[in-house]
Amino acid sequence: MTENTPDSGVKNMSNLAHGRYPGLPEPAPLGASALPPGTYDGTVVFVTGGGTGLGKAIATEYARLGADIVVASRKDDHLKAAREGLEGLGGRVATVTCDIRDPEQIAAAFEAAEEHFGLPHILINNAAANFPVPAEDMSPNAWRTVVDITLNGTYFCAREFARRHLDAGTPGSIVNIGASYAWTGGPGFAHSAAAKAGVKNMVETLAVEWGPYGIQINGLVPGLFPHADMTDDIRGNVDRASDKDPLQPALRAGRVRELGWAATFLTSPYARFISGHTLVVDGANWQRRALLNPPVVAVRDQMGRPPFEL
Ligand SMILES: CCCCCCC/C=C/C(=O)SCCNC(=O)CCNC(=O)[C@H](O)C(C)(C)COP(=O)(O)OP(=O)(O)OC[C@H]1O[C@@H](n2cnc3c(N)ncnc32)[C@H](O)[C@@H]1OP(=O)(O)O
Numbered sequence: 001m002t003e004n005t006p007d008s009g010v011k012n013m014s015n016l017a018h019g020r021y022p023g024l025p026e027p028a029p030l031g032a033s034a035l036p037p038g039t040y041d042g043t044v045v046f047v048t049g050g051g052t053g054l055g056k057a058i059a060t061e062y063a064r065l066g067a068d069i070v071v072a073s074r075k076d077d078h079l080k081a082a083r084e085g086l087e088g089l090g091g092r093v094a095t096v097t098c099d100i101r102d103p104e105q106i107a108a109a110f111e112a113a114e115e116h117f118g119l120p121h122i123l124i125n126n127a128a129a130n131f132p133v134p135a136e137d138m139s140p141n142a143w144r145t146v147v148d149i150t151l152n153g154t155y156f157c158a159r160e161f162a163r164r165h166l167d168a169g170t171p172g173s174i175v176n177i178g179a180s181y182a183w184t185g186g187p188g189f190a191h192s193a194a195a196k197a198g199v200k201n202m203v204e205t206l207a208v209e210w211g212p213y214g215i216q217i218n219g220l221v222p223g224l225f226p227h228a229d230m231t232d233d234i235r236g237n238v239d240r241a242s243d244k245d246p247l248q249p250a251l252r253a254g255r256v257r258e259l260g261w262a263a264t265f266l267t268s269p270y271a272r273f274i275s276g277h278t279l280v281v282d283g284a285n286w287q288r289r290a291l292l293n294p295p296v297v298a299v300r301d302q303m304g305r306p307p308f309e310l
């Protein structure tokens with residue numbers, strides 16, 4: 001091997017860290033909380049996409065602390081899963097069918113939430129859309145769909161929430177769920193990465209615009225958090241790496257409750273002066289750089305696609 005071949009060094013990494021080093025410790029057990037019991041008694045939390053995956057995990061932590069939860073999403077089976085998973089944990093649970101691409105459906109969903117429990121105090125902007133696709137293969141409608149759900153839908157929900165609080169003269173707190181490729185770019189996810197960059201930027205703008213009215217807004221970025229509800233597209237992508245743990249500096253993936261704990265802190269009475277910030281919960285994965293970077297593999301080769309043809 002000559003000294004500058006792309007894989008020089010890579011083949012010599014026989015001292016892989018996994019199994020040799022401990023990595024970041026496991027978190028406290030499911031059901032534990034850093035916040036006092038009852039922190040969210042009497043608080044209404046509106047969670048988009050709260051019937052699956054990370055949205056459900058976030059809603060779970062609020063429910064355990066006493067919150068009333070409203071879950072909004074499109075599919076009946078997801079709404080049913082929200083009711084089944086959240087009922088009995090703490091506060092009350094309501095679900096509402098809503099496609100966040102449509103501002104009228106969002107207004108109707110907030111109206112329904114108010115009828116159930118009153119104006120939500122907290123909005124978790126969690127719903128998003130994503131699938132891996134080489135940028136050159138992506139159809140205009142695929143781009144529009146992901147941007148419409150992830151960026152436009154997030155803004156429409158924040159707008160509806162804020163307008164209602166401005167009208168009522170009450171404070172509120174918003175958390176936008178992001179992704180670290182908002183900063184780094186996301187090969188294979190051009191649509192989602194661009195949309196999440198907008199979601200992060202929106203946090204910074206709205207925190208300044210709405211702070212005077214008592215509305216706090218922060219971003220919360222999950223790293224790799226595998227869960228049972230992942231769409232086939234995302235699951236397939238995650239499964240391409242047979243063992244995820246050695247790919248993370250933490251030597252493990254995130255446990256979904258860790259994201260729920262971060263959300264419940266950000267909107268708690270203990271975080272009132274934090275606004276316009278985006279908290280990354282990924283064990284430092286997005287800052288990962290190697291002394292010798294691995295060889296570059298084009299996205300379509302990573303996805304096993306044939307050469308591009310018009
Ligand atoms: C290490 C790897 C993991 C990194 C993770 C990175 C961090 C981000 C994670 C996430 O965001 S996870 C959230 C993922 N969850 C979801 O996406 C749930 C919601 N998703 C959906 O409802 C669908 O997947 C959808 C396609 C996004 C939207 O469904 P909808 O019914 O509204 O649209 P369609 O009519 O089905 O499709 C619209 C458009 O998009 C094209 N398309 C759909 N899937 C693909 C695909 N896999 N590849 C390429 N193109 C796709 C579809 O063909 C349509 O385009 P046209 O054919 O009309 O041109």
Ligand SMILES: NC(=O)C1=CN([C@@H]2O[C@H](COP(=O)(O)OP(=O)(O)OC[C@H]3O[C@@H](n4cnc5c(N)ncnc54)[C@H](OP(=O)(O)O)[C@@H]3O)[C@@H](O)[C@H]2O)C=CC1
Nearest residue numbers: 049052053054073074075078099100126127128177224225
């Ligand atoms: N899991 C991970 O490792 C990572 C996740 N993230 C982010 O975390 C958040 C949650 O992701 P995750 O739980 O993994 O994904 P899921 O696919 O499990 O959740 C997405 C949720 O969004 C809802 N949703 C999608 N489109 C719409 C729409 N048009 N209107 C209303 N609701 C909609 C879905 O419900 P329904 O189909 O019923 O509408 C679903 O409940 C997302 O913002 C994602 O980008 C970021 C980085 C990594």
